[in-house]
Amino acid sequence: MPELPDVEVFKRYLDSTALHKTIIAVEVKSAAILEGVTAGMLQKTLQSRQFQSTHRHGKHLLVALEQEPWLTLHFGMTGYLKYFKQMEKDPEHDRLLVSFDNGFHLAYVCQRKLGAVGLTDSVDSFIAEKQLGPDALSLDLEGFRQALQGRRGTVKSFLMNQKHLAGIGNVYSDEILFQCKLHPKSQVNHLKGKTVARLFQVVQKVLHAAIDAQADPDQMPDSYMLSHRRRDGTCPRCRGDLQKISIAGRSSYYCPVCQTKPA
DNA sequence: AGTACCACCTGACGGC
């Protein structure tokens, strides 16, 4: 679930809680989430230092220390952050626990352990190493056209491919295609210039709206398909039944009446 | 450069 909007909410949460406080302890509770670092390296790197700022790229959150390196966080399917007081009980499934000198902790929680925590020298080298495409909210129409340049295949897999465009996953690609009235299996090389421009605008609109709603489906407009896909399975526009099909092994929901494939 | 499919991992849920 943690796609771009969720991670942006985590970023703002971390920004408003855990910056500029001295780290006094680092506990790795599950080494399975470590990527390219050992628990010892992580502890040694963070000990006695402070988080200075954060940067989000796609679904990745990078946290700057006073100087290099950066802490990198990816949330897999079930990850999130929790900042809490000393006296409170550690959250369930916390995999990394950072303790500050003010008596608070920041927990990286990841029930299914599909997330990853690591270190990197810079934002740019991290993006290069992961081969991430441009962030979906940090490019203009021209950049979006470039990301699409020469591609084939379905629009759904294009939107979800982090190497082409970073930040969009299964849930928001469905929402974007619904708002854009495009069938998920539309071929990207068949999209007309006007449709590409509309798709770009809808990507921006949906991601911003989701952030405004704290990435919480219950706070999103009723016209969004997101909250309907499992609740009643009904299209909020035409009230027909939503269809569920499999694309690239993912379940995709769409409205067969409202969403059509261009020739 | 695409696609399909598997694996990773844990918990919820429905069927029997």
Place this chain on the structure above:
DNA sequence: TGCCGTCAGGTGGTAC
């Protein structure tokens, strides 16, 4: 009650 298959869905690997 409890076991089992399936699903959830981000990512990476493999085979075609």
